Every structure is written in C-alpha cells, then in structure tokens.
Amino acid sequence: MPKRILLVEDDREISQLIESHLKQENYEVFIALDGEEAESFIDKEVFDLVLLDLMLPKINGMDVLKRIREKSVVPVMIISARGSDLDKALGLGFGADDYLSKPFSMIELTARVQAAIRRATQYVRTDHQPTEDRIHYKDLTLDINAFSVLVRGQSVPLTSKEFHILKLFLTYQSRVFTKEQIYQSVWQEDYYGNENVINVHIRRLREKIEEDPSNPQFICTIWGIGYKLGG
Template sequence: MIRILLADDDVDLCEMLAEYLTAEGFSITFVHDGETALRRAREDVFDLVVLDVMMPRKGGFDVLRELRTDSLTPVLMLTARGEDVDSIVGLELGADDYLAKPCNPRVLTARIRAVLRRVKQRPDEDINETPQVLVQADLTLHMGARRVTCIERDIALTSTEFSVLQVLLLEAGHIVSKQTLSEQALGRRMTRFDRSLDMHVSNLRHKLGALADGDERIKTIRGVGYQYVIK
C-alpha cells in the first residue's frame, strides 16, 4: 500500500483529506507541525509527503529545505490560494508539485497519482521502442534506475526534474512545447500563470550546469517551449 505523510496544522482538513485518501487506497499518516513532519519523514518510509507551507514549530519551506539535504522523497506542497510566491519558492527548494488551499480532495488525489507515476517506471511502457539509456555528450540518463550522471558525477534530481529532463532528452535538438512537456512530464495540462515547468527547468539548469563550451543545455524558445541543445 502506498504510504503518504500528510503535514498540516488544520486538524479538520487533515481528517477530511485522510478519510478521502484512505478510501482511494492510500495509507495516511498525518501530523500537525513541521518538526514532527521532518522527524517522521526521516524516520519512516513514505512514498510521498504532502506538506503545508504554514505550520507551527517549523514552516513547510524549512522542512522541505532540510529534507532535501538527504532525501528525494516526492513532496507536494499545499500553498495559500493566490500566493504564487509560495509556489515558486517551494519548487525552487525541490518540491515536485504544489496545490493551492483549500483544495478539492479529488484534485489532490490526481496530483498525488501523477507524482507517483513519475517516480515509478511503468512496466507497460514502450520498452522495445524507447532506449533505456539516453546519452547526450557528457550527460547520461538511465531510465530504469532513474539515475542521471553529468561530467562523470551523479546528479540528484527530484522525480519531476527527472521526468522533465527525460522528455527533453528524448526530443533532444527539437523544441518541446510547454503544454506537451507538462502533459508528458507532469501528467497534467498547464493552467494559466502556471510556473511549475519554468521552475523545474531552472532547477535542472542549476544542477546540470552549462555545456562544455559554456552554452546553456536547455534553451528557452520564447512563447513556445524548451529545447535540449545538441552540439
């Protein structure tokens, strides 16, 4: 059974979401402060953490920042509605996705399933048609192991960053529209003012660095999408 840690100081909301998610087949553990959330996330094994931004004793951003020093467990942030800066900060710190509160339990479930799909390679994917190792110059992506090396060093990527890079590498040299990238990597259509892809690509650029000649690896095609550059 998929185990989810739900961290939110709103007790009633936690109980409601836990009841809904349990009915959807998930095993839910919920806590109501940041320090407990960080301790449980490190002590136990969870498939995904749902983390509220505003919590007592330790805020969600601090929990995520500390968690990312030693864990790539997928994290979905819950942010205040209309607080776009919270969404951006969360993604910069390594969140896999975010959702504004108050959230529809059905939408939350869909987001959770989308993140989990990115973590686990599905055995029914086109294994015979899709290469399992993608190589572009000094970068290698291993699909099965979900491992990336660049300039002979391992690069720690979140599940979402890995999926975004995989889609771009499969189309290396070609432009991938933002809508296509969102649907294939994030598992959902983009909405207006959605900055998720921009932030995940920004994180990838930071982690991978430039090409050997100093040029950027992932090029922004203004108004269209992104392109992984081939030299």
C-alpha cells in the same frame, strides 16, 4: 500494497479529515503535526507522496521541503492557505511537484494525489523508449532504472519532474519542445498556459546540471518556440 502518504499538517481537524478521506481511498497515511516530526518520519520511512503544509511549528514547510529534496525524489504536494503566485513559485522552485491552495475539496485532493503518484511511478509517456538503461549526452548520464543523473561524474539529485523533463530531452536529442509539449508529456495534463510552472522547473534544472545556468549547454532556449538539448 497501499501507497504510503506522509501528511504534514499542524491543524488536527484538517489532518484528521484528510486522513479519513485518504484511508477510504485505500492509502496508508502517516501524520506529522510539525516540521520536526516530519523530518523524523522522512529520515526513517519511505513514502510514495508527501502532503506538506507551509505554516508549520518548529520547522517551517519550505525548510522541510529543502530537507526532503536533499535525499529524495518523492513527490511533494504543498497544501497551504498561502496561495499567492509568489508562494507557488517558491514552492515549485524549491522542488515541490504540485501546489494546492486551501480551501480545497477532497475530490480535487484525491485526484491530485492519484496523478502525482502515477506520474512518479511511470516514465514519460512517449511513442519511443530508449533501448538502453542509460542515456548519455556529452558529460551527462541519465540512468533510467536507478532514477539518477550524473553530471561530470557527480551525482545530481533531481525531483521527479526534473528527471522526467531531462529524460524527455535526452530521449529526443534533436527535437525542439514547446512549453505545452513539455507540460503534457511530464504532467500528463492539458496545458492552460502554465508557463510559470515550466519556467521554474527549467530554471531549477539548469541550476543543478549546468556549469553556468545563465549560459546553458544542455537545455537551451529556442526563442519564440521552446527548448531543446544542446545549442
């Protein structure tokens, strides 16, 4: 069955170009031309990936992204002419999984789309997998099959990458991970000093699972090395 992609892009020429190319790659593409239409699709349909422009009529892309993250861990790739480091950090901070600056080639877009869907449908690549469906640590429970996390008995919505980062720490509860190891395990790509990407995701994850993100009890910083579970 073809993977389903929601393309949120108000430029009809660009949307038609992307749609045509992705259909040739055997994806099923749905197009929303503004933020309001995008939210309507999100409320009614299930997608394998969302391609999201930021500068949209009616409801801007960041607000659409927030709405998606309130109810779904579907991978979201921002495609935007706003390619500054601040825009990228904001997009990742609000829960995007990837950020592709315009103009881009269809070859790069296809590769990014394939990678994002692959990461979302596979668990973290490790040499050991938990034998149980649930992993526990203190008052935190991660359910692998349900793709869900409970913290102090409350369900906490995580993005796909946040979930996999947390799963990595819970799988190896005594291990310290460098930023390079986290990136290679979760993104499954070579690391080229993408510290800001890791920093943003760790910060957002802490904001969701820690009682006091400034004094974390779950994901702790090991200065000069990286991060580990607990103190």
